[in-house]
Amino acid sequence: MRPEESSAHAASTPSGVDAATAADASQRIGETALRRGAAGERRPRGIGRRALLTGAAAAAGSAVVCLGPLWARAHILDGPRDDDQGWGTGPEAAGTVFASFITDVHIDAVAAAQDIHLQLVLEDMRALNVPLVLxxxxITEFGSNDTYxxxxxxxxxxxxxxxxxxxxxxxxxxxxxxGNVYRARMHEEGSRSFDHQRIHVIxxxxxGPLQEEAHVSRATLEWLRADLRMAGRTPSIIVMHCPPGADFHYVRGMDQLFALIADHPVRAILAGHNHSETxxxxxDTIVLTGRAVKNSPVHYLLRHSPTEEMDQLTVEAVSLPAPGDDGERTVTPVVTIPMGTPRASGHQAMPRRLNARAPGSAVHVSARIGGEDALVAAAAQVWDESLYGxxxxxTWYDMSIDGTLLEARIDVAAISPPVLPGTHRVRVRGTAADGGTWEAADELTTRGGPVRPLGTYEVDGAVTGAVVPTGEDTMLVSTxxxxxISFVLRGRSLRRQxxxxxxxxxxxxALSPDAGTAYVPSLDRALVALDISRGRELWRAELPERVASAPLVVTTDGLESVLVSAGPTLNRIDETGTVMWTVPIPVQSCGRPLVxxxxxxxxxxxxxARGYSLERGAERWVAQLARRSTAYQRLLYGPWTTTVRPIGADAVLVGTVDTLHCLDAADGTTRWTxxxxxxxxxxxxxxxxxxLVVQERGQAALISPDDGTITPIGEGGQVSLDAGLAxxxxxxxxWHVSLTGVLSLIDADAPDVTALHQVTTSRVIATPAYLPVPGAVVVGDQDGMVRAFDVTEV
Incomplete structure (x- = not known):
């Protein structure tokens, strides 16, 4: 769930829950022990019988959502379907209890409502002797040790x-x-799988670390491909946090995910995040999202019926009355998951040989299906990359169906938002007679504009932090x-040095003043100094915690030192790698300090925001910038990842989620906001x-240094997170690249913002580099692609 949505509920308590009830619930809390899986079944390491939390949205009743005609918006049905297509269950489900699914419990260190909901759900599962909880x-509100x-x-x-x-x-x-705190506390070691009652569970x-949106990376896809190959014909279900497919915009890489699982018997995906039941x-893969346990006590009971006549999982929503509520335990059929159907890639309705091209003023989209009567409707969409979370x-455009050929011609001028030159995705969605949807995607390149693509280079992992210029045509990229990795841009080619x-x-x-040394913040609990000319490690300063912040290089009296936070500590390190001092800071800091x-x-x-002496790290002042009632809200709305900037000779700028604060550097008093x-x-x-600022939702603005008066620039932009300006x-x-991959030029004199090019269909969480001599912008994305663009004609 998005932070601004969930934070509104952080201190909420359901009606009828008072302090006495909460206290009684706390007294009933027991210590946790671990339990291994049954003999003979493949189990991942670290499996415990530890938490139960399920997705329960606040909607009354149990509404099942499925797609109607392919171009139509997903709609809510009056109740579960009970037809011969395998969607509904009867009034009472039969079969062996396979598991229960829960999601979005959001345990907080101070709130009691979620505690009671979880306890009720666990007690109900215990009464049912549920062998497995997914x-x-x-699990928690913000991943702190006390919430775990x-x-x-x-x-x-x-x-x-x-x-x-x-x-x-x-x-x-x-x-x-x-993510190491989660893995250590939950004993979970990344993606994993096991077999349970002849079903493969993934x-x-x-x-991802420090990210809001989910991402199916290349490494994850490679692992999943190998895992499904090992599972063979065993039917599988996937459990993941954010739901993919349909109209959800929570997961990057979901097209690649669906393309991969189409060749394997993956029957269902169980997810949460949106706090509603859909x-x-x-x-041919069922995607179920569950209501949040945070909002009400609910779990989803899965029963397995592996008979010769049928092999299916039936899913029922078990809703429990919260303390003080007048109600009864209710069991509502949600969906039946057929486990024995063939692979999706072999289905007649699956779009294949998808082709998208834009030779002129129109986008031409075509695809093939396996049978003439496989679809009743089809549509195409140029994916709106600006959609986030x-x-x-x-907007979908009808496709004609001529036998097995699907075709559409989309007027580029009619597409909203306007399609920039660059790289895009096109989706084709077909609706079968039973209401199921069949989807495929392809890449589309549109040409034109003053920005010209140059070289590309693929690295392992996501490009993070920043592309940092080290010379006229050289740069460093981190992952x-x-x-x-050191690169040089020669002509049209990016070459690794x-x-x-x-x-x-x-x-x-960070770079030293002479650009000879790079100081790298590492999750290996270290600050690493690299010789840029030779590409070798000079020293490694071991720090108390993992480093997920940006270092600052300081020169005083001719001596160079580096300031960097590591978890709940602030550290000063000299130019030989010796730690000069370490002081505690509350909770954490993932931004960059300023001297x-x-x-x-x-x-x-x-x-x-806090002020410390440079010489010894003694605390000088504290300024409370997020006056919120809970630790979670103070973290969320506070300056936990701000890059502090100087303004004038004696003031600093400290940003929070919704406010920019100008503070006196000497005592922390507020000058303006x-x-x-x-x-x-x-x-x-x-x-x-x-x-000059670019706000989270993409609006650029100029702010007066005298009194904080804001002057917007342009008409707004797209989401901007982590990546700074060049x-x-x-x-x-x-130059600015949005999270959604739009390259723009901001001109404060005009003032104006010009969106020029869609540089990627991935996400950009690293600051781009501008190289003035070749006149190029270099961008790295979350899929590990480093791309250079000629901007000399802009």
Whole structure:
């Protein structure tokens, strides 16, 4: 669930739950023990019978959602279908209890409502002797150790079942350990699989460190391909946090995911995240999202009927009355999952040989299906890359069906939002007579505009932090797979000069003043110094915690040192790698500090900005910037990942989710505030002191350094997270690449923002580089593609 949505519920309590009830619930909390799987079944390491949390949306009753005609928006049915297509269950399901599915419990260190909901669900499962619990993620509110402690205590020692988890975005979004806290506390080692009652269960980890949106990476796809090959003809189900397919826009790489599983007997995907109960069918795979346990006590009971006549899983929503509610335990049929159907890729309705091209003013889309009567309708869509973290149908264009040929001609001028030159995706969706949907996707390249693609280079893992220029035509690229790579742009070619393994990197590295040394923040609990000319490690400073923040290089009295936070610590390291001092900071900091005079200013995870002495790290002042009622809200709305900027000779800018604060560097007092979300994309200070910002939702603006007056630039843009601006030296212009891959030029003098090119269909979470001599912008994306673009004609 998106943070701004979930935070509104962080301190909520259901009606009828008072302090006495909460206290009684706390007394009934038991310690947790681990339990291994049954002999003879393949189990991943670290399996425990630990948590139960399920997706329960606040909607009354149990509404089943499925797709209607392919171009039509998903609609809510009045009740579950009970027909011969295998969608519905009868009034009472039969079969062996296979498992229960729960999701989105959001255990907080202070809230009691979720505790009670979870306890009720666990007690019901224990009464049913459920052997396996599948947890769809968002176990905790924000992944802190105390929230994991509380969750683990809630599972009774005598609970009979085994509990398997996947991480949700709430486990990973604010975790400076890169997911290591989740893995250690839940004893889960990434994506894994096991067999249970002759069904192959895949726990697919798609939530990434410090990211809101899910991502099915190339490495995850490779692992899944190998796992499904080993499983052979055994029917499989996948558990993941964010739902893919249909009208969901929560998972990057979902087209590749569906293309892969189409060749294997994957019968269902169980997911959470959207806190509502929906059922869709994509390429003969049932996608079920569950209601959130945070909102009400609910779990989904799966019964297995492996007979000669049929092999199916029936799913029932078990809703329990919360304390103080007048109601009864209800069991509502949700969906039947056929386990014995053939592979989706062999189905007559599956679109194949998809081709999309844009030779002129129209996009031509064609595909083939296996049978003339396989589909009753079909439509095509140029994917709107601006959609982020939501459910949205978008605009679909009817396709003609001529025998087995599907075709559409889409007027480019009619597409909204306008299609930029560059790389896009086209989706084809067909509707079968039984209401199921069949989808395929292809890449589309549209030409034109002043930006010209140059060379590309594929690296292992996601490009993170920043593409950092080191010379006129050279740069450094860092990845979450732990590599720093030096590139040179020669003509149209990106060439690798050297590569060094440093440990996983998630924030921008820093350069020494002479650009001879790179200081790399590593999740291997270290700051690593690299010789840029030779590509070798100079030293490695071991730090107390994993480093998921950006270092700052400081020169005082001719001596160079580096400031960097590591989890809940701030550290100063000299030019030989010796730690000069370490001081605690509340919760964490994943941003970058600033030194003004002899004061170090940093944003912390308790909603504060803090000032420390540079010499010894003594605390000088504390400024509370997020006055919220819970630790989760203070973290979410505070400056936990801000890049502190100087403004004038004696003031600093500290950004939070919704406000930019101008503080006196000497004592932390507020000079002015501006209602601007300027934390994720760091602001740039122009030579006249004006502040240039790009807000989280993409709106660029100029902010007065005198009083914080905001002047918007342009008509708004697309979501911008983590990737900063690439200023053009000596001008009031800067290059910007949105999270959604749109390259824009911001001109503060005009003032205007010009969207120019769609550089990728992946996500961009790393700051691009502008190389002025060749006149190129270099962009790295989440799929590991490094691309250079000639911008000399702009």
């Amino acid at each position: 947890h769809g993620g968002d 402690d509380r969750y683990l205590r809630l599972v009774p020692e005598d609970f009979p079942g085994e509990i398997q988890h996947v991480a949700g975005n709430h486990e990973m979004r604010w975790d400076p350990s890169g 726990m697919l980890e798609v939530s 059922v869709t069918r994509v390429n 939501l459910t949205e149908h978008g 979450d797979q732990g590599e720093v 050297w590569r060094v393994e440093t440990g996983s990197v998630h924030r921008p590295l 003004l005079g002899d004061t170090v200013v940093i944003g912390a995870g308790d909603g504060t 501006a209602a601007a979300s300027a934390m994720y994309t760091p602001p740039e200070i122009l030579d006249d002191g004006t502040v 200023p053009v030296a000596g001008t009031h212009r800067a």
